[in-house]
Every structure is written in structure tokens, then in C-alpha cells.
Amino acid sequence: MNFTTSEENYIKGIFHLQQETGLVNTNALAAEMNTRAASVTDMLKKLKSKKLLQYEKYKGFKLNEAGKKTALDVIRKHRLWEFFLVAHLKFDWDKVHPIAEELEHISSEELVQRLDNFLGNPSFDPHGDPIPDKHGRIPVINQLSLREVPLKKAVTVSSVSNQSVQMLEMLKHYHIALGTQITVIKRFEFDGSLEIKVLKQSPCIISEQVAKNVFVHDTQ
Amino acid sequence: MNFTTSEENYIKGIFHLQQETGLVNTNALAAEMNTRAASVTDMLKKLKSKKLLQYEKYKGFKLNEAGKKTALDVIRKHRLWEFFLVAHLKFDWDKVHPIAEELEHISSEELVQRLDNFLGNPSFDPHGDPIPDKHGRIPVINQLSLREVPLKKAVTVSSVSNQSVQMLEMLKHYHIALGTQITVIKRFEFDGSLEIKVLKQSPCIISEQVAKNVFVHDTQ
DNA sequence: AAATATTTTTAGATTTGTCTAAATTTTATT
DNA sequence: AATAAAATTTAGACAAATCTAAAAATATTT
Numbered sequence: 001m002n003f004t005t006s007e008e009n010y011i012k013g014i015f016h017l018q019q020e021t022g023l024v025n026t027n028a029l030a031a032e033m034n035t036r037a038a039s040v041t042d043m044l045k046k047l048k049s050k051k052l053l054q055y056e057k058y059k060g061f062k063l064n065e066a067g068k069k070t071a072l073d074v075i076r077k078h079r080l081w082e083f084f085l086v087a088h089l090k091f092d093w094d095k096v097h098p099i100a101e102e103l104e105h106i107s108s109e110e111l112v113q114r115l116d117n118f119l120g121n122p123s124f125d126p127h128g129d130p131i132p133d134k135h136g137r138i139p140v141i142n143q144l145s146l147r148e149v150p151l152k153k154a155v156t157v158s159s160v161s162n163q164s165v166q167m168l169e170m171l172k173h174y175h176i177a178l179g180t181q182i183t184v185i186k187r188f189e190f191d192g193s194l195e196i197k198v199l200k201q202s203p204c205i206i207s208e209q210v211a212k213n214v215f216v217h218d219t220q
Numbered sequence: 221m222n223f224t225t226s227e228e229n230y231i232k233g234i235f236h237l238q239q240e241t242g243l244v245n246t247n248a249l250a251a252e253m254n255t256r257a258a259s260v261t262d263m264l265k266k267l268k269s270k271k272l273l274q275y276e277k278y279k280g281f282k283l284n285e286a287g288k289k290t291a292l293d294v295i296r297k298h299r300l301w302e303f304f305l306v307a308h309l310k311f312d313w314d315k316v317h318p319i320a321e322e323l324e325h326i327s328s329e330e331l332v333q334r335l336d337n338f339l340g341n342p343s344f345d346p347h348g349d350p351i352p353d354k355h356g357r358i359p360v361i362n363q364l365s366l367r368e369v370p371l372k373k374a375v376t377v378s379s380v381s382n383q384s385v386q387m388l389e390m391l392k393h394y395h396i397a398l399g400t401q402i403t404v405i406k407r408f409e410f411d412g413s414l415e416i417k418v419l420k421q422s423p424c425i426i427s428e429q430v431a432k433n434v435f436v437h438d439t440q
Numbered sequence: 441a442a443a444t445a446t447t448t449t450t451a452g453a454t455t456t457g458t459c460t461a462a463a464t465t466t467t468a469t470t
Numbered sequence: 471a472a473t474a475a476a477a478t479t480t481a482g483a484c485a486a487a488t489c490t491a492a493a494a495a496t497a498t499t500t
Contacts, residue, residue: 006487026448039488041449046486058448058495089334099328106322114309226457246478259458261479266456278465278478 001050001070005105008074009033010043011052014063015071023060072136078104079125079132080115086126087119093126093177094168128159128178128215142218146184146194146211154183155216162213170210175201181219221270221290225325228294229253230263231272234283235291243280292356298324299345299352300335306346307339313346313397314388348379348398348435362438366404366414366431374403375436382433390430395421401439 003011013032017024026044030037044061047053052067063071081103085096113134123139125131130139143158157180160171171177181199188194192208223231233252237244246264250257264281267273272287283291301323305316333354343359344350350359363378377400380391391397401419408414412428 004486027446035487036489037448038450038490042487085331089331089338091330091334095330099326099331102326102328103323106319108319108322110311110315111305111309111319114311118309224456247476255457256459257478258460258480262457 001066002107003050003070007043007047007050008070008105010040010047011063011067011071012074014047014053014061015068015075018062023062025060069136072132072138074104076132076134076136077106077112079129080112080119080122082125082127083119083122083131084115094163094165094172096126097163124159124178126178127163128157143215144217146182146196146206146214146216147192147208149184149216151184151186154181154219156181156219157214158217159215160213161215167210167213171214174198174204174206174210176214182216221286222327223270223290227263227267227270228290228325230260230267231283231287231291232294234267234273234281235288235295238282243282245280289356292352292358294324296352296354296356297326297332299349300332300339300342302345302347303339303342303351304335314383314385314392316346317383344379344398346398347383348377363435364437366402366416366426366434366436367412367428369404369436371404371406374401374439376401376439377434378437379435380433381435387430387433391434394418394424394426394430396434402436 010029010033013029014024017028017032021028026037026040030040033040044053044055047067048055048061052063052070053061054064055061078100081100082093082096085091085099086093091099116134121133122131130141132138141158146155149155157176157178159178160167175198176182183197184194185197185203186195188205192211193205194208194211195203195205197203230249230253233249234244237248237252241248246257246260250260253260264273264275267287268275268281272283272290273281274284275281298320301320302313302316305311305319306313311319336354341353342351350361352358361378366375369375377396377398379398380387395418396402403417404414405417405423406415408425412431413425414428414431415423415425417423
């Protein structure tokens with residue numbers, strides 16, 4: 001089946017929200033998509049008629065298997081293109097998202113497959129997010145947010161869940177990137193901020209906001 | 221200025237036609253774009269209002285400087301992507317056109333510039349067509365069609381003007397590609413077909429149709 | 441459980457790009 | 471130069487994706 005750019009964007013938005021909440025509601029999706037509730041309802045009807053969605057009026061909605069597969073397809077393309085932009089075109093990792101938002105809608109399946117091979121079938125994109133394979137399978141790793149890490153334990157940054165330019169600029173400032181080794185020294189009760197030691201840097205303090213978006217795994 | 225995919229496609233179509241005829245007329249563009257004359261008129265009004273077009277009702281039209289620059293921008297992107305698809309993703313050269321038709325509308329200027337550098341600032345795409353630089357300058361080479369080449373003279377294929385899958389499959393059959401060395405042995409008056417010798421192949425006969433689309437330059 | 445607030449949907453408009461059919465203008469032919 | 475033919479434009483319609491404002495359904499509060 002073939003979808004418009006707009007349909008694909010809605011599908012992605014629903015996928016994103018239903019991972020947190022199960023059932024998604026209209027206003028939440030309108031906020032996510034930066035649009036109005038009425039526009040969402042219009043699109044829901046279309047996606048339901050295309051059999052991508054479980055949807056009863058006023059009851060909430062979620063993607064069915066076909067919908068999820070479509071979402072994973074688009075996410076796969078997005079993350080492969082991001083990988084290409086950073087690894088080969090030498091873009092900074094905080095600049096690639098909007099470009100990948102366009103590239104992800106290029107339709108050729110053969111293009112995606114060849115791009116995947118060209119890139120060496122990577123498992124994670126430059127933000128540390130897993131890249132689904134062509135069947136929609138997602139690699140998993142054990143990770144937890146910096147906020148939940150025990151004190152004094154050396155961990156390695158594996159992904160960053162907030163990919164806004166603002167957030168990623170902040171991480172650059174702290175010299176934090178994927179693969180960076182970090183130890184949490186102290187947690188401040190007052191505002192949940194953390195004193196951390198980034199390898200080769202002096203200790204510094206990060207806000208709880210930052211900490212909860214930085215995911216890490218054990219340093220082996 | 222920013223343009224829609226549809227606007228960019230019309231601009232490309234006009235550019236293509238005006239290189240042959242100077243002034244373009246509505247029906248010709250409708251044929252080129254696979255659409256109806258009425259749709260063309262609608263778009264002409266829009267392009268005129270965006271100051272890309274010299275256009276008087278019923279009198280024909282052509283791109284002004286801004287329009288030409290826009291066309292060259294899109295053509296540049298198209299040919300750079302084609303180069304990427306063939307050189308790095310190992311696509312056959314007769315499969316890349318429809319994919320580049322999509323990629324050429326990705327808007328990021330930085331993307332194009334980085335892609336250009338990544339590819340080594342190529343001057344010609346996989347069909348031998350010149351790639352405009354970022355200022356819209358097009359490299360030129362002396363070439364003539366195989367139909368006009370003197371007999372017994374060794375020449376090298378530099379470009380192929382008809383890029384249909386049908387044409388390119390035919391060239392594959394003859395083992396003709398960019399850089400292939402050819403000598404014309406004989407011209408048949410009856411139908412204008414040519415007996416040619418492709419380097420490392422036995423002599424064969426190609427139709428006038430094929431010959432006029434294959435461009436060559438002197439083999440040095 | 442009635443009143444109020446919130447959420448969601450519908451109704452009707454708007455924009456972009458397209459179309460058909462009719463009207464208009466230009467070109468060609470007798 | 472009048473008429474026929476061809477090319478072009480206009481008028482009006484439609485689909486996709488969006489919007490605002492109003493109506494309907496659901497949820498919350500007193």
C-alpha cells in the first residue's frame with residue numbers, strides 16, 4: 001500500500017504516542033502533530049478506512065498490525081537517513097532531524113534496502129535510537145535513564161530521547177555524546193539535579209530534565 | 221524562495237522545452253508534463269505571480285533569470301542524487317531516474333552542498349549529463365551525436381540523451397555505456413542505421429533512433 | 441443526578457492542484 | 471476577408487488536507 005506524506009506523519013505520531021499510553025486520544029495527537037483536533041478526526045477516518053487503525057468514535061484509537069508495520073517502515077527510513085547524514089555527509093547530529101523528516105517519505109523500497117547495505121546495516125541511529133530491520137524488528141538493549149543510575153557507577157551513554165536542537169546543543173556543551181562514559185557523583189534532593197563526572201572533564205551539574213532524557217547502559 | 225514539488229516540476233518542464241524552442245506554448249508543456257492544457261494555464265499564472273516567468277496570455281512563455289536559476293537548482297539536485305545512487309548504492313543507471321525525481325525536491329541547501337562534496341563535486345551524472353554548480357553554471361564539452369560522426373573515427377561515448385528504461389536496456393544489450401569506445405564503420409542509406417564496432421565486441425547495427433541519442437567526443 | 445467542563449466530532453470554508461466542458465483568441469484555409 | 475481549425479483560457483467542479491465555529495458526546499464536579 002502507498003501513503004501520502006501526511007498520512008505517514010500521522011501514523012508516526014500515533015505510533016509514538018501509543019507506545020506510552022496504549023490507546024491514543026484526539027487532543028494528544030493534535031498536540032503531537034501541531035494541528036487541530038478537527039484535522040485529526042478527519043485523518044482518523046481516512047486511516048480507519050485504509051484499515052490501519054482501530055478506532056471507535058469518542059473512544060480513542062491505536063494502530064493495528066498493518067499500521068504498526070507502516071510506522072516502523074517510516075521510522076526505519078528516518079533513522080537510516082540520519083545515519084547516512086551523520087556518518088557520510090558529516091552533519092552534526094543535532095542538525096539531521098528535519099532533513100530526515102523529508103527523506104523518510106521517499107518511496108522506493110529498493111532505495112532503502114540498498115541504503116541499509118551501503119551503511120553496513122546499522123542497528124542504532126546517531127541519537128542511539130534502534131533502527132528497525134525490513135521486517136519491522138527492533139534491536140533491544142538494556143538501558144536506563146541517567147536519573148535512575150546508582151551513584152559512583154561508570155555507565156556509557158547509549159541514546160538520547162529528546163532530540164530537539166536545544167537539548168542536543170546542551171549535550172554538546174557538556175561534552176556528552178553517544179559512547180561517552182559518565183559517573184553520577186551526587187543527587188540533589190532540592191530539584192533532582194545531578195552532579196556527574198564526564199570522562200576527561202571536570203565534574204558538573206545537570207538538571208533532572210536533562211538527566212531523564214539521557215539513557216545509558218553498563219560500561220563493560 | 222521556496223517552491224512546491226508541483227511548481228518545481230513545471231519549472232523543470234518549461235526549462236527543458238525552452239532550450240529547444242525559445243518560447244514555450246501551453247499544449248507542448250501539457251504534453252511534457254502529462255497533464256491538461258487547463259492545468260498548465262493555472263500553473264502559469266502562479267509562476268508568473270511568483271515572478272519566475274515571462275508570460276502574456278495566448279502569446280507563449282519562458283522562464284526569466286530567476287526561473288532559470290530555480291530550474292538549474294532542481295536539475296543540479298536531480299543529477300547529484302543520480303550520481304550518488306549509481307556510484308554508491310550500485311543502482312543500474314537505467315533505474316535511478318524515478319527515484320531522483322523524488323529526491324530532487326528535498327529542500328535543504330546544506331544537504332545538497334554536502335552531498336556535492338561527498339561525491340567529489342562531479343561534473344557529469346551517470347547518463348553523461350552535465351551537473352550545474354551551485355551558481356547554476358553548467359560544464360560544457362564538445363560532443364556530437366553518433367549519427368554525425370565521420371566513418372572510421374574512434375570516439376568515446378560521453379552522454380545519452382534519451383534516458384528511458386527502454387533506451388537504456390537497449391544500450392546495455394549493445395554493451396554501450398559512458399566511456400565506451402566506438403567506431404562507425406558504415407552508414408546505410410535505406411533507414412539511416414549504422415554499422416558500428418564497439419571496442420571488444422563484434423560489429424553490429426544500430427538504428428538511426430539509437431544513434432541520434434548517443435553523444436560522443438574524440439577519443440584522445 | 442444535575443450542572444458544568446472537557447473532549448471529540450460535524451458542518452462548512454479555504455487552499456492547492458487537478459479536471460471537463462465551454463468560451464475566447466489566434467492561426468490557417470479556402 | 472470570411473470561415474474553419476487549433477490553441478488557449480475561463481468557469482466551475484472535485485479531492486486532499488487543513489481550518490474555525492458549532493454541535494454532540496463524555497467526563498467531572500458539586
